[in-house]
Amino acid sequence: MITSLTNGRVKQLVALQEKSHVRNKERLFVAEGIKMFEEAPTDRIREVYLSKGLWEQLGAESRYGSVWEKLAECERQGIKVEQTSEEVFRRISDTRTPQGILFVAEQFSYFPEELLERAGKRWKNGGRPPLFLLTEDIQDPGNLGTMLRTGEGAGVDGVIMSKGTVDVYNPKTIRSTMGSLYRVPFAYTDSLEQVIGLLRERGVLVYAAHLKGEKYFDEIAYEGGSAFLVGNEGKGLKEETAGLADAYLKIPMEGMLESLNAAVAAALLLYQASGYVRKARLLAANS
Secondary structure, three states: OEOOOOOHHHHHHHHHHHOHHHHHHHOEEEEEOHHHHHHOOHHHEEEEEEEHHHHHHHHHOHHHHHHHHHHHHHHHOOOEEEEEOHHHHHHHOOOOOOOOEEEEEEOOOOOHHHHHHHHHHHHHOOOOOOEEEEEOOOOOHHHHHHHHHHHHHHOOOEEEEEOOOOOOOOHHHHHHHOOHHHOOOEEEEOOHHHHHHHHHHOOOEEEEEOOOOOEEHHHOOOOOOEEEEEOEOOOEOOHHHHOOOOEEEEOOOOOOOOOOOHHHHHHHHHHHHHHHHHHHHHHHHHO
């Protein structure tokens, strides 16, 4: 059991929680909570830490059976599982009310070209058209995490982010994904312009929510592949980035609002396109 706040491993865990350059150098991240642990791919987990209190609960309450099974699986695979004192766990945790379990995992590795190629092959072989979310300089970790979670629900093929977008392995982002981080492919790019060019080569239309939009988002027939550009929470899309889109669209607003929260806007756009594809496939199946 780790009981000292000066333990070297404690210092490393805190650094992984707080500093993106440490996470990126080590190619690791820290995730917390029972749900995040249960859903994590075991082959990505490197170390698991439990508070003394949770360890005692695990042995006393049957509702934690699935956690025991996952811990046993980790140990069978040689993954270190270690207890900590309550004081130590509070130090290594990033939450105000820790659940008593956190783990270190290996980062995922995707490339924009890989995501586009995979979706394009499926479409070419008769599957559904590609669906992508492109983000520019999103700064709020909660927004980015919600976008990944929404993307999973809408069936997105990937979230491709500008290099100015917040770190996807920020602890707040990870919590906001509610596990979607494990299942939704994502990648950073130095050039959204290059990604948009690759999308266009594959017949995927790129849409930008913009005040200059002539059509509302629910008036467009998303018949082929679609990708949606969503910009910074305060400034929106840069004009040069918006100018790369094949079409502008707008979201209807009542009251004095000019725009919606970035994650909310992304959800509306993704689900609209996803719903259109599902409806078209149902009509084709019943014709």
